[in-house]
Amino acid sequence: MQLQGISKRYERDRPVLRDVDLEVAPEERLAIVGGNGSGKSTLLRIIVGLSRPSTGTVRSPKGAIGYVPERFPCHDRMSAASYLRHLGRIRGLGSRAARRRADELLERLALVGGSGTPLRQLSKGNAQKVALAQAMMVPPRLLVLDEPASGLAESVHGVLADLMREAASGGAVLFTEHHDAFVRKNATRICRITNGSLEPATSLPETRHPRKIFRVGVVPKPREASHELDWANMRGVVRTRPSDDGVEIHVLDEHQEDILLAALKNGWSITTVTSET
Numbered sequence: 001m002q003l004q005g006i007s008k009r010y011e012r013d014r015p016v017l018r019d020v021d022l023e024v025a026p027e028e029r030l031a032i033v034g035g036n037g038s039g040k041s042t043l044l045r046i047i048v049g050l051s052r053p054s055t056g057t058v059r060s061p062k063g064a065i066g067y068v069p070e071r072f073p074c075h076d077r078m079s080a081a082s083y084l085r086h087l088g089r090i091r092g093l094g095s096r097a098a099r100r101r102a103d104e105l106l107e108r109l110a111l112v113g114g115s116g117t118p119l120r121q122l123s124k125g126n127a128q129k130v131a132l133a134q135a136m137m138v139p140p141r142l143l144v145l146d147e148p149a150s151g152l153a154e155s156v157h158g159v160l161a162d163l164m165r166e167a168a169s170g171g172a173v174l175f176t177e178h179h180d181a182f183v184r185k186n187a188t189r190i191c192r193i194t195n196g197s198l199e200p201a202t203s204l205p206e207t208r209h210p211r212k213i214f215r216v217g218v219v220p221k222p223r224e225a226s227h228e229l230d231w232a233n234m235r236g237v238v239r240t241r242p243s244d245d246g247v248e249i250h251v252l253d254e255h256q257e258d259i260l261l262a263a264l265k266n267g268w269s270i271t272t273v274t275s276e277t
């Protein structure tokens, strides 16, 4: 897929895109990032042919283009499964192959309510799953996804990532996403739109993951506890508090095991281990 000199201006507004050149190579998973209203969806719509650029040319790959829009219009009474089967037939699958593929995709994506649910009754996340499934009914040469992770529960992000990898193994994937961690994990290249221009992005701001802390309760075994331990100064210990007959130790996840081992080696019993975060 190749873009050359793409600009887009809506009516008399200032241009949303200015002179954008882009080439997406086979097997790439390219993320387009940028602030709200920076022109990401506009660029994607131009690539899939839903919007006409004001200037410039688009060279699309031969073969199917799968497109997952930011909002999937889902007003039909038809069930998710019938819709996908129908679409599979339109895209050239036989009826048995279309049924098999639709069932497989809906099962992997865990459509809540089942594949017989009418499209118009689907929640935003479930509609997003059907949108993904329709784009993957036949292997796309180019899969274009507009914020695919944003409406989906985190538990489905792994399936989404698998589908993107599958599409990239026989074509290329281009996606936008505000979810930085998802981009970092799933993009092989990142470009950013700033003031209408598309530039390579060398990095995304690191998201700070809150560190997981565990509370470990320990009590000395009568006659066995060899000596008092200086729990507060052990690695990873955030704080300690005396408990009824022992100590409650707040420790970072990665040092939890050291604390448990120290307790067991020195004749202390572990009474509780609970997650604090």
Ligand SMILES: Nc1ncnc2c1ncn2[C@@H]1O[C@H](COP(=O)(O)OP(=O)(O)OP(=O)(O)O)[C@@H](O)[C@H]1O
Pocket (backbone or CB within 6 Å): 010, 016, 034, 035, 036, 037, 038, 039, 040, 041, 042, 043
């Ligand atoms: N059909 C349209 N007619 C007029 N202006 C439009 C149209 N579609 C988009 N725009 C404008 O173009 C600009 C870019 O919109 P676009 O949806 O491409 O941004 P985006 O980067 O995808 O934003 P977001 O991250 O918020 O989804 C915005 O100022 C938007 O208001």
